[in-house]
Amino acid sequence: MTVPLLLPELAAFALQTGFVDGLGQFLRPTNLVSVLVEGLAKSAIYVMIASGLTLIFGLMGVLNFAHGSLTMIGAYLAGVVMVVLVGSATGQWTRLAYFFGALVVVFAALSLLGGIMEVGLIRELYDRPPIYQILLTFGLTLVLEEVVRIVVQFYGLQPISEWQGALGTKPAFLATDQSLGPLSIRGLAVFEILLGVATVAAIWAFLTRTRYGLYIRAGSEDAEMAEALGIDVRRVFTVVFALGAGIAGVAGALLMWDPVWGASVPLAAETLLPAFVVVIIGGLGTFRGTVAGALVVGMADATTTWWFQNVVTWTWLPEMAVFLILVGMLVVKPQGLYGVEEVGGH
Amino acid sequence: MLVILALVAYPAVYHLLTNSPVANLAVAVLPRMDSMVAVLYFALFAMSFDFISGYTGYLSFGHAAFYGTGAYVVILIANGKVPLLPPGTPFVVSLLIAAVLAALLAVVIGLVSFRLTGVYFAMITLGFAQVMYVFVRGWDYVASNPRDGPAVGSTHAEGFGIGIPFVDQLNLAIGSFTGDTVTLLGHELGTYTVSFYMVGLVVLLSYFAMQRVIHSPFGRVMIAIRENEERAEAIGYDTFRYKLGAFVMSAFFGGVAGALFAGFRRSVTPENTFYFLVTGDALLASIIGGFGTLAGPLYGHLFDHGVREFLSNRGQGGGLLPYLQETLSEGLLTTQLPGGISVQGFIQAALNGHASLYVGIVFVLVVLYVPSGILGTVRSRLGGKLSETLPARVWGDR
Structure with missing residues (x-):
């Protein structure tokens, strides 16, 4: 039904000279570079949202539906820290320093919350079919979101719209565009890329350079064998879940500053879905895949966003592109870019 | 019964x-009468979700796509936006067309998705549903403002009648303002009551149809797939075809539910049709009511909706706060609790409009401790179906 109705629209669009013009404009070096930078910034955000999810799934086989809620809580928590500490007189670099302090606070708090969730609730379900973990964590999102909504409303904030007060604690050099020769680049985009790279590097080093990372990799490979070799896999599970929750919180803290996202209750669903897409495109449970998936999705998002801002008027283009990549990936290669061959074990 | x-x-x-x-x-x-209508059609959607997810074990997380298809097709037909179908198409006909289209959509989605299992299946169906959600939200053909969704326009001003098509006397229209009223034995039945019975009729028929399938050899294979798919395959069943068949059927009834929803409400938004939280509500109803029991989702949704309405923020139609305001004295309501907040303020802040919290807590507890839900637990306690064991318990073994 939809196809014949769309065809004239598509044909008219192809005939428009706007497409050719748009392509020429798109290929101009300055535009290409700015799309590249935007794409990297988006990729950085996606990788931060998704890597906690992938760590948890890779080791434990639990698809954590509450991941988005943890991100949302992280955003609010970081917002609280910033709003309390920052006054109008606070200097630019002090604000940045406070932000890193907030990151530490958020990471610690969310790790604690994640640890409690794992020990108290999720541990009960390891011997049940994997669907029950989806169900449980889905129920947790309802509870967590509603609690946050109660608290936020109690303090007189609008839970659905972004928290402007927290957005305003950004240092000026992140809030404005920085010009670099002929280019004009958002300061925040650069900051996001740096933070994303740092996060990836930290997780990477943790997984490959530390003893605990070794345990995690061993547990992902074969939990029973790891247990037989004397590793307390139950404790590793708790630690990984706490870490994953902490990373989700850090991602939220970053989003708190980004005007496109901002701290709000719907942020939970807004981040959960792209995180799923990224993780599945990369291959559930592989960290390398998640980084690759985030790059693919980030670039596609930035490219289509540019097209919709400059050439076509379809507001749905970027979002649609992201989910079409997901469906296409699952049709062509269900295990994802770096996933292992046997799909459905979990 | x-x-x-x-x-x-x-x-x-x-x-x-x-x-x-x-x-x-x-x-x-x-619950108010109009909410009971909503409970019925949404319970049908939850049943159709349970039909595939509870019986075959394949979590259809994109089930909202079928509900949305059913709802949108009915509205588009009524607005004359579907080629070959006039706006005056009888509701029953457009309902069937909508359901068939939802079933066809399920063939497409199912062919791709059933190559995967477990978490991956849930994710790919979710992916499909989100693609449709984004698409419908941006496609300005369906409504002048697609983000807010379409409503039935002046091309179909009369209500949607349920009954025998083309015979006016045998149709009763549903809807809050457009529905028929009926005078029966000297009592006037309002539009909500008529809608309740007419929607209920369709839901009942659908329920019996699904129950028939579950109790047929086909349904046995569905359960076998849930319990041990490899073994079912080894015995010689082509499980792929059974799964796809079950998926298509459940999509059909999901489409019926969506069509009823659109027929009653006369306006839909992408958020209450295609969005993944719609599937979430069906999931809630199924789990609380009893996963893998066809009638369970009805109780589950009744519970969910009852709590939501009881704690709703709106004044009219009852709920906790208006009741307390009428029955308790002013002094008690304004009593200060420790922490400097009045009783009324506390109720407003922590209870009203926050039913999700309490439903969510119940849901988590059910998942953890009562995995077979309300109906499943009652059945296993009584050792059989309610309709069979309850009379025997009440009247003794005769």
Whole structure:
């Protein structure tokens, strides 16, 4: 039904000279570079949202539906820290320093919350079919979101719209565009890329350079064998879940500053879905895949966003592109870019 | 059977109780008539979700796509936006067309998705549903403002009738303003009551159809797939075809539910049709009511909706706060609790409009401790189906 109705629209669009013009404009070096930078910034955000999810799934086989809620809580928590500490007189670099302090606070708090969730609730379900973990964590999102909504409303904030007060604690050099020769680049985009790279590097080093990372990799490979070799896999599970929750919180803290996202209750669903897409495109449970998936999705998002801002008027283009990549990936290669061959074990 | 009788009697009981001495309490606790209509059609959607997810074990997380298809097709036909179908197409016909289209969509989605299992299946169906959600939200053909969704326009001003198509006398229209009223034995039945019975009729037929399938050899294979798919395959069943068949059927009834929703409400938004939280609500109903019991989702959704309405923020139609305001004294309501907040303020801040919290807590507890839900637990306690064991318990073994 939809196809014949769309065809004239598509044909008219192809005939428009706007497409050719748009392509020429798109290929101009300055535009290409700015799309590249935007794409990297988006990729950085996606990788931060998704890597906690992938760590948890890779080791434990639990698809954590509450991941988005943890991100949302992280955003609010970081917002609280910033709003309390920052006054109008606070200097630019002090604000940045406070932000890193907030990151530490958020990471610690969310790790604690994640640890409690794992020990108290999720541990009960390891011997049940994997669907029950989806169900449980889905129920947790309802509870967590509603609690946050109660608290936020109690303090007189609008839970659905972004928290402007927290957005305003950004240092000026992140809030404005920085010009670099002929280019004009958002300061925040650069900051996001740096933070994303740092996060990836930290997780990477943790997984490959530390003893605990070794345990995690061993547990992902074969939990029973790891247990037989004397590793307390139950404790590793708790630690990984706490870490994953902490990373989700850090991602939220970053989003708190980004005007496109901002701290709000719907942020939970807004981040959960792209995180799923990224993780599945990369291959559930592989960290390398998640980084690759985030790059693919980030670039596609930035490219289509540019097209919709400059050439076509379809507001749905970027979002649609992201989910079409997901469906296409699952049709062509269900295990994802770096996933292992046997799909459905979990 | 008992349940059907109870539901048939509900409008009368509601009418009686809300005009009785305990009216205040009744208004506060019982769901309103129009909500009961919503409970019925959404329960049908939850049943169709349970039909595939509870019986075959394949979590169809994109089930909202079928609900949305059903709802949008009905509205688009009524607005004359579907080629070859005039706006005056009888509702029953457009409902069937909508359901068939939802089923066809399920063939497409199913062919791709059933190559995967477990978490991956849930994710790919979710992916499909989100693609449709984004698409419908941006496609300005369906409505002038697609983000807010379409409403039935002037091309179909009369209500949607359920009954025998093309015979006016055998149709009763549904809807809050456009529905028919019926005078029966000297009592006038309002639009909500008529809608309740007519929607209920369709839901009942669908329920019996699904139950028939579950109790057929086909349904046995569905359960076998849930319990041990490899073994079912080894015995010689082509499980792929059974799964796809079950998926298509469940999509059909999901489409019927969506069509009923659109017929009753006459306007839909992408958020209450295609969005993944719609599937979430069906999931909630199924789990609380009893996963893998066809009637369970009805109780589950009744519970969910009852709590939501009881704790709703709106003043009209009952709920906790208006009830307390009427029955408790002013002094008690303004009493300061420790922490400097009045009783009323506390209720407003922590209870009203926050039903998700309490439903969510119940849901988590059910998942953890009562995995077979309300109906499943009652059945296993009584050692069989309610309709079979309850009479024997009450009257003894005869």
